[in-house]
Amino acid sequence: MDIEEWEQRHREAFYNAKEALPYLDGMFVAYNSNIDAIKHLTEEDLLKLIRLFDEAEIQDRVAVYPREIAEPLDFVARLLISMREGKAAEVPTYTEDTHKWLKEHLGFDYARMGGQAGIISNLLARLDLKKVVTYIPWLSEEQADYFAAENGNILHPRVEDGKVVLKPPSEAFKPGRGSKVNWIFEFSKDLKVTCAGSTFKVPRDNRLIISSRPKWIRLDMDREIYDQLDSIFPVDGAMLSGYQMIKEEYEDGSTYKDYVEHSVEVINKLKSLNPDFRIHVELTSIQNRLIRKTILTDIVARHVHSLGLDTVEVANALNVLGYEELSYSVIRKGENGIMSLYQGAVQLMKDLKLERVHVHSLGFYICILAKGHPLTLKEHRDALLFSSVLAAARALNGKIESLDDAEVGLDIPVSASGMEDLENFKLYCTGRKLCSPDEFEYGYIYGPDHDAILIPSKVVDRPKATVGIGDTISAGAFAAMLARMKQIKAGK
Ligand SMILES: Nc1ncnc2c1ncn2[C@@H]1O[C@H](COP(=O)(O)OP(=O)(O)O)[C@@H](O)[C@H]1O
Ligand SMILES: O=P(O)(O)OC[C@H]1O[C@](O)(CO)[C@@H](O)[C@@H]1O
Ligand SMILES: [Mg+2]
Numbered sequence: 013m014d015i016e017e018w019e020q021r022h023r024e025a026f027y028n029a030k031e032a033l034p035y036l037d038g039m040f041v042a043y044n045s046n047i048d049a050i051k052h053l054t055e056e057d058l059l060k061l062i063r064l065f066d067e068a069e070i071q072d073r074v075a076v077y078p079r080e081i082a083e084p085l086d087f088v089a090r091l092l093i094s095m096r097e098g099k100a101a102e103v104p105t106y107t108e109d110t111h112k113w114l115k116e117h118l119g120f121d122y123a124r125m126g127g128q129a130g131i132i133s134n135l136l137a138r139l140d141l142k143k144v145v146t147y148i149p150w151l152s153e154e155q156a157d158y159f160a161a162e163n164g165n166i167l168h169p170r171v172e173d174g175k176v177v178l179k180p181p182s183e184a185f186k187p188g189r190g191s192k193v194n195w196i197f198e199f200s201k202d203l204k205v206t207c208a209g210s211t212f213k214v215p216r217d218n219r220l221i222i223s224s225r226p227k228w229i230r231l232d233m234d235r236e237i238y239d240q241l242d243s244i245f246p247v248d249g250a251m252l253s254g255y256q257m258i259k260e261e262y263e264d265g266s267t268y269k270d271y272v273e274h275s276v277e278v279i280n281k282l283k284s285l286n287p288d289f290r291i292h293v294e295l296t297s298i299q300n301r302l303i304r305k306t307i308l309t310d311i312v313a314r315h316v317h318s319l320g321l322d323t324v325e326v327a328n329a330l331n332v333l334g335y336e337e338l339s340y341s342v343i344r345k346g347e348n349g350i351m352s353l354y355q356g357a358v359q360l361m362k363d364l365k366l367e368r369v370h371v372h373s374l375g376f377y378i379c380i381l382a383k384g385h386p387l388t389l390k391e392h393r394d395a396l397l398f399s400s401v402l403a404a405a406r407a408l409n410g411k412i413e414s415l416d417d418a419e420v421g422l423d424i425p426v427s428a429s430g431m432e433d434l435e436n437f438k439l440y441c442t443g444r445k446l447c448s449p450d451e452f453e454y455g456y457i458y459g460p461d462h463d464a465i466l467i468p469s470k471v472v473d474r475p476k477a478t479v480g481i482g483d484t485i486s487a488g489a490f491a492a493m494l495a496r497m498k499q500i501k502a503g504k
Contacts, residue, residue, distance in 0.1 A: 014453075018426045018468055025397035026422060029488075030415055032495035035502055038143030038247040039491060040282065043231055044254025045130025045148045045155060046192040046224070049120035050477060053199045057118065059206075061088060064117065067208040079299040081105035081222055084113050091220050092207060095199055098215035099324050099343075100478075102256070102297045104223045111224060114195050124411075124480075125158040126194050128253030128294045131480045132487040134160040135402070138414055139491065141165060145178060145244040149232060152189040156181040169237045169244060176240035192229065195222040196479045216374065219479050221296075223256075231257040231271050233278050241281050249494045250282055251487060252316070253294040255307045260300070268303060272310050279315045288497075290367075292318035292490045294483060295325045305332040308364060318368040319360065320486030323349075326356045326371055333363055350437045354378055358462055368493075370396070372403075372469075372485045375430025379465040379489070389456040391496050393465045399488035400426075400469040406484045410476035427471035434466055 051057075062070065065088060073089035081087050081103055087110065094101045105111075114120075125134050133146040137160040144166045148155065151168060159166050159181040168184035169176050196219050203214040231254055258271045283289050293316050298304035308329055312319060321329065323342060330339035338359065341352040353371060361369045361380045369380040377396050385392075404421035405412050412418045438452050446464075447457045457464035475481075 015426055015428070015431060015468075017453075018431075021393070021467075022397045022401055022426070022470070023422055025394035026401045026419070028394050029398035029492040029495065032492065032499040033139055033141065033415075034495075035498035035504070036141055036248050036491065036495045037498075038145060039136050039141060039494075040145045040147070040244055040247045040250040041129050041133045041136065042147040042233075042250070042252055042254070042278075043129055043149060044257060045125065045127035045133070045146075045151075045158070046194045047155060047158060048124045048126030048194050048196045048479060049114075050122055050124055050196045050198060050479065051118055051120045052477075053197055053203070055204055058203075061091075061118070062207050064088075071208045079103070081110050082107065084110075084117075087114070087222065091197060092205065094218065094220040095203070095205055095214050096212050098218055100218055100221075100297065100322060101324070102221035102223050103299060104225045106225050106227075108226075110222065111193060111195075114222070120195065123193075126196070126479070127192075128296065128483050129251070130155075130158065131483040132251050132253075132294070133166055134158075135412060135484050135487050136491055137163055137166045138412055139418075139488070140415060141491070143167060143247065145169070145247055146181065147233065147237070148181075149230060149234070150189060150192060150228065151181060151185045152191040153185045153187065154191045156185040171234065171236045174236070176237055176243040178244065190226065190228070192224055192226060194224055196220075196477075197222075198477050198479065200474070217475055217478050219477070221479065225257065225259075227263075229257050231255060232274050238274075238278060238281065241278070242285055245285055248286070248288070248498060249290040249292065249490070251292045251294060251490060252279070253296070253483075255293075255311060256296055256298045256303065258303055258307070260302060268306060272306055275311050276315055279311070288501075290318065290494060291316040292320060292368075292486065294486050295319065295321040295329070297325060297328060301332050304328060308333065312366070313364040317366065318370065318490060319364065319366055320370045320372070320482070320490070322482050323353055323371065323373045326353060326360065329360055330356050333359075335359060350376070350378075350433050351440050354380075354437065354440075354464070358459070358464075361462060370486060370489055372482050373433075375427035375471055376433055376466060376468050377485065377489075381463045381465070383461065383463065385463070386497055387493065387500075389454075389463060389465055392493065393455055393467060395489040395492035395496065396465055396467050398492045399485045400467065402488040403481050403485045404470035404472055406481050407472035407475035407478070412484070421470060424470040424472055426468045430468040430471065434468055437466070
């Protein structure tokens, strides 16, 4: 594979996407947004933090592998695990005490829009989409301020005298509603960590998300808004996320089954209102295995078209779907396990009856397509290359203000190690007759029951922050794909 060829393809794809995006009438985005309190950890911070605890106790808690933050020791343990493995993780906390303790002992550098739906809404709005209809069940006044308002193209449903109208978030929030604040601990490659006599270096830039889960959170849609869902149209597709909020049981006796049922009702109603409608679900790391499995088998499977996830989430999904061996080989080899990652993504597409599975990894993206998916492999590849430029821009500056602003991503080089990973995969693909050597150079794979796109992606050496880049990649690619479908429909 020739790096200059891929740089040229990125440029061409970026301008093709720029041409196509205005053909979109709009996108519906729901459910989760929050305020991200972001803290870049230094070695000094870590020394101070570890000194607050007995190091043997930290070690014991690491071995427990806490799946929620019930007390500060859980936090320190999950932080060390995440740093040592270089794996992105999100851990829930159900107590306000966590926020108080972190504020008192660490503090944060800056607050930003957070949550897949929040980040995706702002990205699509700044790509100048005609309309982004966002639905956040817990929209607070403070949270409303984190939505991009400069283009006036983000609208949120509101019930006025029994009628659903679309308003800017700043006019649609629920008065008196509290805000959901997550903590994001960003840590850079090579940061040195010493605890209980052992020292290690952080293997790659990454972050740990502490996801607050206040009692009032419900992953659900207001009844009136559901009943008048046609009022958000015309929109061409939806990007849904936040199902990780769903709990097994609630104080009022309801259970996760009720919220899964409502979530599927919303999806079915959206599809009934536009036969060409396409729905993408963006995943995140979900600690509760029952909820993770249920989201995949009862909400995603057979109901949505497209799934976006990172490598750890592929492994976690395979694990709860019964592919322990494959899951382990994805995790064990990390970014190098491209064969297992590919096989895992194909398995997800088959088991969950999806049209599209878009996996983002550091240095390359894989997109598995069901046979018969509209668009050529080149058009799908363009969508992925476009998102790679966006990812670079977001990694470089920590945000994307506009399409013109995103062009800075074109100057970031395609990842040499990503190219190497793909080279290692070439033998597997050509050996199994998945593609000819030439087709592989284009990044096209024609499987027996699926097609696929592989691209090397642009990687920023010292990113400003990594949180939200995956959401940016998935949103950019899905929007560009839909836009191309609309452009073709318009005869262009
Ligand atoms: N320095 C970087 N430059 C470019 N892309 C990056 C960089 N760091 C991470 N990424 C991309 O961001 C993705 C992170 O995805 P994910 O873990 O889903 O993030 P989030 O869910 O917070 O948006 C990685 O898979 C990789 O493709
Ligand atoms: O699961 P939650 O609490 O909605 O949080 C999702 C987290 O994932 C992100 O959206 C990144 O994907 C963060 O901005 C956010 O803190
Ligand atoms: Mg993600």
